[in-house]
Amino acid sequence: MLDTAALEAWFVRLPEVLAATDPVWLVAAIFTGVLAVCMVAVALLWRASLRRARADADRIAEQTTAQTQALHDELTGLKERLQSLSELSLHGQTQLSGALQERLDRVSQHLGEHLQAQQRDTAEQLSQLYQRLSVIDSAQAKIADLTGRVVSLQDILADKQARGAFGQMRMEAIIRDALPSSAYSFQPSLSNGTRPDCIVRLPGTTEPLVIDAKFPLENFERLRTAHEAEARKTAAAQIRQAVGRHVDAIADKYILAGETQDSALMFVPSESVYAEIYEHFPDLIQKAHKRRVIIVSPNMLMLAVQTMLSIVKDARMREQTDVLRKEVSALTQDVAKLAQRAAGLQRHHRLMGEELDKLAGLSETISTRGQRIDALDFDEAQPPAANGRATG
Template sequence: MNEILFDLSGRPVTVLETAIAGGLMLLVLIFWLVLKTVREIRLRAETDTAAAERIHELESHLSQLLKSQGEMTGRMQTMAEVFGSRQSDMMRSVNERLDGMGHKLGLSMSDTSKQTQESLRHLHERLAIIDRAQRTITDLSGQVGQLQAILSNKQTRGAFGQGRMEAIIQDQMAPSTYSFQGVLSNNSRPDCLIHLPNGAPSLAIDAKFPLEAFNLLRNAESDDQLKYAQAQFRKDFSKHIQDISEKYLLPGETQDTAFLFVPSESVFAELNEKFEDLVQKSHRARVVIVSPSLLMLSIQVIQSVLRDAKMREQAHLIQAEVGHLISDVSRLNDRVGKLQSHFTQANKDIDQILISTDKISKRSRKIEDLELGELEGSREEGSQAEEPLPLASKA
């Protein structure tokens, strides 16, 4: 009913107003037809009295019709006003609701946009972390590949074990207490020689553990391969132990025990767990198998021995310094006694000074009391001399 059909001179025309205008035009057309009919009847009434009565009736009906038309027009205007006010109220309510919905929609879109931006920011941060982790994993895989390439080559693997052993010794000991690749009297070169104090023989350390057969043990897929790998490992390990015992255990030049450095704790644990016979064989050959942790512990023990030896070498100097220290303490004691006697004499002098100051203060108070007595006596004599003067004046 309130739908706008078209605009007339800038004013919107609704369906209701169009219907009202159509009804009015219909009533006007009916009224015109009735008037035309009345005129015809009047023309006929001049000749027919019955027609005159009928015309009278028609006129009465016409007056009633006009009255009804007026009432209908008033009602239609009232309805148009009511519909117009209701239409404006409805439009205002609809506009208010649309504004509220637009405001809520804007706030919701703003909150959604903020949440989306925050989620995207967190997503970018996590992607950056994942990217860094991926780069770290890539670098680590490259390093593992390099380590595998190092361990697959005998010379580079020996250099790797030598590097770990050198790093441990360099971190724990002074440079003058060890030497790398030192030459012995039989022209053999142990990987490291630890120089012990008091002219004691050096301790030889070897860092070339045979890992080829050990890797065969780990890569064995069948019982036959496992047996072959175990036999090969026992053969290579026994040969290496024999070489260390023959080359590095020289009486009077090196200790009667040498170290075989294993650069991996896992290899050391598996060796002691599965090849106890080889470990016992190495002990009988006076070759001690050490892992990185055991080498560090051994180095700490050697450091303690070196420290004790150095302390014993410097014992006479320490005794001389202790004697000088005792004489210094005795002189200090004498000087403290003299200082104490000086303080005692100073305290006595201070007590005497305090006694003298006390006497002086007492005498000054007595003098002050005497002066006050003389002043009061002079004041009394002056008052007595002045009293007879008024009597003399009266006389």
């Protein structure tokens, strides 16, 4: 390393040396001096950079130490937090384990109670099932008895008169349930001596609608029980013949010009028979339409009766509307009379008001004269009262 003290001493002695030195050596010495100065500058720069490097290194070391300390502190805090978290986790795990155990105990208790309740319910249901089985046994006995009664009913329906009575009862039940008693009659007499099963009186006309309930059902039973093609063909032919005769009988006996409606209803007391006619006997339907005989089932008769009921209600409503119109007209006349009387009363009130005004003026005049008399003021120069009725 370069000695700066020696260099400084050499520079102090440099003038003396230059005076006693040969020019050649002087140039060399100058060059050497410049070189030495450069070396000194370089050395000084190097020492300054070294000091800066050491300062930077110290600063970096301090920063590193501070960062290391901060990191150590953070690690210490993190360790403490991890320890706290571990303790909390352990505590929470303990609580969770206790809660789970408690819940498992409750679930076990609830499950035991539920099983006991289910056993009781099962026992009760089995007891009820035994009771229902006994009821079913008694119901089977009743069904057997009812089966015997149905067989007897079939025997009854095998009779033509019994079947007619059955259809009559069904038709009458539908009519009674829907229409008021004044709108129908059962088995009335017509002018030709016939007695239809029912007539329905429609509003707005004196010609009732006839309903016949005597429908031939025996041939349909033969068609239902027939299994051979020839037997079915024979039964179908008998149905066409019987139903066709019945349609002609209704049209001839119950459709009377000027006495009944130009159409009549033929009641079929069975929906299945009605469907059979419309599905397999379209020729009978066409014949009935031509003779103005309408074939109806219980449901169709109920619909027709509901339509008739709507017509009856509408007619009654129109009658009530006429009555209401008359009442409204009378009420309008009464209101007009009331308006006239109110106008007269108002005129009387106006006249009475005018008279009251005059009476008030006269009263004021009398009061003024009384005051003058009390004050002994008989000055004739004062004008009389405004009404002009005062006497001197």
